[in-house]
Amino acid sequence: MFRTSFLTYRDFGRLSALMFLALYVPHASAVPSYSRQTGLACSSCHYTPPELTPFGRKFKLEGYTFATKPTINADKKDNAGLNLLESLPLSVVFDTSFTSTKAPQPGTQNGNFEFPQAVSLFLAGQWASHVGSFAQVTYDAQADHFSWDNTDIRAAGTNGKLFGKPLTYGVTLNNNPTVEDLWNSTPAWGFPFVSTNVAPGPTAGALINGGLAQDVAGVGGYGMWNDHLYFVGTVYRSEHIGSSQPNDGTCCAINIRGMAPYWRLAYQTTSENNDFEIGTYGIHLKSTNGGITGPQDSFTDWAADFQYNRTLPHWKNDVFTLRGTYIRENSSLVSTPAQFANHHLNTLQGEAEYHWGTRVSTTVGLFSVTGSSDPLLYPQAAITGNLNGNPETKGYIFNVSWWPQQNVGLTAQYTGYTRFNGGSTNYDQAGRNANGNNSIYLMARFVF
DSSP: OOOOOOOOHHHHHHHHHHHHHHSSOOOOOOOHHHHHHHOOOGGGTBSSTTOBOHHHHHHHHTTSOOOOSOEEEEOOTTSOOEEEESSOOEEEEEEEEEEEESSOOTTSOSSEEEEEEEEEEEEEEEEETTEEEEEEEEEETTTTEEEEEEEEEEEEEEEEEETTEEEEEEEEEESSTTTTOSSSSSGGGOSOSSOOSSSOOOSOOOIIIIITTTSEEEEEEEEEETTTEEEEEEEEEEOOTTSOSSOOOTTOSOEEESOEEEEEEEEEEEOSSEEEEEEEEEEEEEEESSSSSSSOEEEEEEEEEEEEEEEEGGGTTEEEEEEEEEEEEEEEOSSSOOSOSEEEEEEEEEEEEEEETTTEEEEEEEEEEEEOOOTTTSOOOTTTOOGGGOOOEEEEEEEEEEEEETTEEEEEEEEEEEEBTTBSSSTTSSSOOGGGGOEEEEEEEEEO
16 A cells, blocks of 8 residues: 655655655556457456456466457468457557645645546457466556556466466466465555555555565566465566666665565465465565665565455445555665664555445445664655654455446545554654545546
8 A cells, every 4th residue: 555665864854755756656457458369358357347256367377368359360380379369459548637635735736637647558458278367557647647557467377287277387477475465455456556646645564565566577486276275486577667777776765776676475265255365475675775896785675464255146246355464574774774773664544345236335444564673774754754763554445336327437535544654643843743644535446
């Protein structure tokens, strides 16, 4: 949910303004090019977007390649084969929104329309017999430019065997740890599924919880054994979009030294009316701040998650969902200016959701971030500052989403804070209270 990483004191003034633009970036995963490719409605893969059904998880696992529509084929024999969709797998998502916070941000208007908030273009679908993609480019109205967004390119094999049991396996090339995941309990596709980029967001957040999104490039392998055990291993390097190549690191607070290994292990079980997943994921990296040489910070994020979906056949196949994740980040800051070297962050999130068919869903979510205090790492500043360097933030989210058609979504979302950046009252030492950042967010999404 919180897409920030540790900020240096030197960078804080420059980056705090960018946080308002980058903290809550909407994301999408249900795109019509998949429906055009498979000949299936969006509801075959999604309870409501972007939440995947068991069939949707299988479609992603197998490289986005399942197709029923015409393809261009060539007999292999002694020549290279060809398996190409007749239509280019392109889609568009258009978002427009309104945001109002309980207390205005000083010097700015309250009640903000964004038309659009974002527009995303997708190359999403089969590229070849065993290769497919989810590739997203997004226009940000506040920054007034397009930029590369979540991307997962896969090559998959579906006919493997291990210990006599079926094995689906593959390779992933992606730019966001957890974007390759199959469940909605990990950060890249986790709740909230849509978010404002107008209301203030908390300063502290684990790197794996969005802090590396679209700022790295990684390649890894994955597998699903016996339809139960899912495993992923990916290595990442820094890849700063918009910066010159080769990377000199001067743009950014996080510059991965060597390789950053990411791991994922999950166990799932599925029956006629139930599916359940429990797992763990994490990443370890060493980084230098503002360069590619010198003393190195160390970060280790490990996490546990679960997801449970219950289909209710006596209630017209409505679906009840529970999700949760816990992230622990341990860090040793040598390159980043801080009063103390050793820090930790604890992130806890959980949601309960009810789907009335595929038209309406309601969600209640709770979130909490706690950790080590450090007045240099989390300095005082109006709105974005932290009380006594304390990163604690706690709150709740109420969400109602209505899909009158499967490619048109309307959302109303309320986010409330009981604590924000370390305090409930005067948290920034400039007179702002935590509940002043409570926000009402209304969004209309058109997918075509």
